[in-house]
Amino acid sequence: MGNLNEKKIGNLSDPKLPYDYMNRECGTVPLDANRPPFQWVSEVAYKNIHRIVSRGYDTTELVEQGYGVVDLLFIDFQARIPTLEEEKMLNYILILSLEDGLSMPAVMSRLVAKSKTFLTQACGSSILAFGHAYGAYSAFGDMVAEYLRRARKEGLSQSEMAQILVQEQPPGDILGISDLMLEDPAAKRLLARAEKLGVAGEHIAFLGEIAKAAQDQDESPVDVDMLGATGATMMDLGFTPEAIWTIIAVTRSFGAGAHFIEEIEREDFCRLGETLTPKEYYDGPEDRPVPPLADRHKTAQPAQTHNLESWRESFEKRKKLYGSGFSIVEEIEDPTKTKI
Amino acid sequence: MKEENKKQKLKNREPFLKRKTAISYKTEEKTVLRGYNLSDLAEEGYSFCDAMFVLLQGRIPTEPEEKMLKYEMGEFMEHSMSPSAASSIAVTAGRPNLPAAVAAAVMTFGSAHGPGAAHGYMMNKYLERARKEGKSIDEMAKILVDEYLDNNVPVMGMGQPQHRDGDPRAEPTHLKQEELKIDGLYLEFQRAIEKHFHARRKEEGRSYVPVNCVGAGNTALCDIGFSPNAAWCIGSMVRGYSCAAHAVYTLKKGRAWAASRNEPMVQMLDLSMINYIGPKDRPVPPQEERQQYAMKQKESGDYKKWVI
Incomplete structure (x- = not known):
């Protein structure tokens, strides 16, 4: 069956890869001795065996004093009594x-x-x-x-x-x-x-x-x-x-x-499969025969485009199919306007 | 097309789901909850807790009942690091929209974390048995405890893994219920369950396991008229508020991804936090050897110890 370091696996010996995949280290990363270990760090609340404390206030003492959930919202989110x-x-x-x-x-x-x-x-x-x-x-x-x-x-x-x-x-x-x-x-x-x-x-x-x-x-x-x-x-x-x-x-x-x-x-x-969707609700492609698998190479159209005009043309065509997601354009943050 | 749809939508404010509902209706003029105009309820000076009674019980509560719910919701809202808060923090690390973190937090409430409905159903089932079998509350509490412990099933409402000496919220909740004089059948039953539970554990030489916040809080909610599911809803959703605070804190003051090596402290998802105890590293068989490899692996059965 070979071992981890001998055989070629797919493209994993390709020199374009950023490092030697065939000789990667095994095992987990040792604990970092130079930094304190992970802890749940919170400014909001802590608890010990006998207390639950929100923003410095013991929550049992809060409710005993007559504070309620509305007050607690101010305490948790604003660290203050309203x-x-x-x-x-x-x-x-x-x-x-x-x-x-x-x-x-x-x-x-x-x-x-x-x-x-x-x-x-x-x-x-x-x-x-x-x-x-x-x-x-x-x-x-x-x-x-x-x-x-x-x-x-x-x-x-x-x-x-x-x-x-x-x-x-x-x-x-x-x-x-x-x-x-x-x-x-x-x-x-x-x-x-x-x-x-x-x-x-x-x-x-x-x-x-x-x-x-x-x-x-x-x-x-x-x-x-x-x-x-x-x-x-x-x-x-x-x-x-x-x-x-x-x-x-x-x-x-x-x-x-x-x-x-x-x-x-x-x-x-x-139940699964119970809900029907009447055809009158449907306005997608007309009913069509499934091509034989052997004919796939004749019927299937590749999605790749190789120049901007055909890319745009293809994009516009895809927009016509609701549910494909091509008609949705979400604004992403302009990195030039990102506040640092 | 989209603009037309939008205009049409504005004209048509019909609900997505056609349902008969006894909870509320909403017209262009008002929103009415169980017969009460919501705006009028607020104007009149009723509290949010009053409105919870209207929502889930269709009635205005007595003052002590309102006070009890205020106490219960206040004490249950924040619990620092529990499965719910940890989930909201972990989800926020991926920086989705905030509601995703809060939704994940409240969805952690299941059969172990805050099983409020199950506790209520347990109480109702045994109370009904007491009624049918002509048993006293105390007798039925003993039967409940014995039936659970004889079958090694944990008694719901008892024990909390972090507050080993007793959840700081639990017994004060019982006391508050008594102080407000709204201690009903449920508190009597819960107290009796605790008595028999402690006695049996003591008899067996086992450690003291006190009542938890579900046992105490849910009992109070049952006594002030909430159904098991309604009580569960109150307990679980109110925790959503504090989990939202943990999520917002993490969003604003924590590192996305929680794995940065530039933070002074090792982060939650630092690689060194992984302690792997699964099968040892092994070569991937090539496809031409796959069938033989797979059959041998299946025959050996070694894999079964890893099946989950």
């Missing part, structure tokens, strides 16, 4: 974020439930619904923070910077401003509560300016929506965009848990 007003405000936001009918997180939870899984898998999948379009708190927060930074740097008022933001963002696609809450007063009540509690700050003020600028520009009516109201208020409470994104996604997962339970209570599980 004021009573801040606690009330976040509490208010969490209630509004708890449930939203048969929206995407609930649907995802229910779909996962249908395959008979653990509840936690369904709730976890609901969290995955929070991307850069649905529940885009991070994208919203980054946008607001960036324009506020620019306003300070360029010496512009919030109102002036809001006008610039509205012009620079895709028309009708400004995060936090939409036509979704024109009839539902919940977002405006949330902002009013922030004012009443005295926790409203520059982010809420800026959101108001963005709304005004968007209303001036948009032909159809728009206003602050729940994404904007929640995001701006939580930023005024000191949460980062990333913290807001995850906190709201987790909050909704409780609601998703109820949907998981109800789906099991009221509906059947779904």
Whole structure:
């Protein structure tokens, strides 16, 4: 059967390879004696046999003193005890974020439930619904923070910077401003509560300016929506965009848990192969015969292109097949603009 | 085409999934949870914990019940390095979107890590047996403990691998339940289970294994009216908050990939962290020898000790 160092294996003796593959060392890498061994390093929390400590506070002592989950969110994410007003405000936001009918997180939870899984898998999948379009708190927060930074740097008022933001963002696609809450007063009540509690700050003020600028520009009516109201208020409470994104996604997962339970209570599980897709739903290539395997060389078309024009032509052709991914173009970070 | 779809979508706000639901509805004017306008609930001054009762039980809780849930969620939220936090940190090392790390964290809750639903189902099953068989709570607790231990099955709600002297959250939770005077049948049963569990282990000369946070917390959740799955949902999802904090911390202050050799401390995925104990390195047989090699390997059966 040969040994590791004698035989040629495929291309592994090719001189173009960066080192001698046929004589690579075997065995694992010894422990590094020059550096301390791995430990879980955390600024957030630690525990020992008798204590669990978050940002310096013993969590059992916290709850014994009457602090609750809302306070703990400030402690874990901001390393501080919130004021009573801040606690009330976040509490208010969490209630509004708890449930939203048969929206995407609930649907995802229910779909996962249908395959008979653990509840936690369904709730976890609901969290995955929070991307850069649905529940885009991070994208919203980054946008607001960036324009506020620019306003300070360029010496512009919030109102002036809001006008610039509205012009620079895709028309009708400004995060936090939409036509979704024109009839539902919940977002405006949330902002009013922030004012009443005295926790409203520059982010809420800026959101108001963005709304005004968007209303001036948009032909159809728009206003602050729940994404904007929640995001701006939580930023005024000191949460980062990333913290807001995850906190709201987790909050909704409780609601998703109820949907998981109800789906099991009221509906059947779904077996592999059970779901049909009627042909009228299908608009892909027409039905066609499978060519004999022996004829593959006659029918199969290679994907490779060898010049830019044929590459482009091929690319455009592939875009016509939905599900191939060629119609999706994702922006990647411009390395020349990367902040170091 | 895409623009047309977008416009159409704006006009049509119908749900993706057509379902009858008793949880909530949402119109252009309001979102209504179990009959209550969500915005009104918040305006009225109800707490997030109150809303959890509405969501999962369809009712406004009493003040002590709300206090108990606040206590329970507060104490269960952060647990430093557990499977859930470790998962969120490990997933963040790959730098996906943050929700992926949080989702992974809450998905670690299974049959060993925070098995809240299983504990609840265990309690309900034996309580029902007590009712049907005319046994007292104490008698049924002894039956439960004996049935589990006689069959070498761990009693759910007992023991925690890190807090060897007792989970610091557990007994205070029992005490809080008693202080708030919401100690119901479940706490009585749980206390009885603990009594018989400790007695039996002592009798067998085994070490003391105290109640854990599932045993205590889930008992409280059961006594304030949550179903096993609802209780599990509360316990597992609230941990998602702290795992999110661990993920954000790792994202902002940790190294992607967790294997850098430039960090002062050896990293989680440094090559030297690998302790391999599998089959020794062996040559890959060429294809022409493959069939003979494979048959010999199969016949020898040595591989079976590695099958997982």
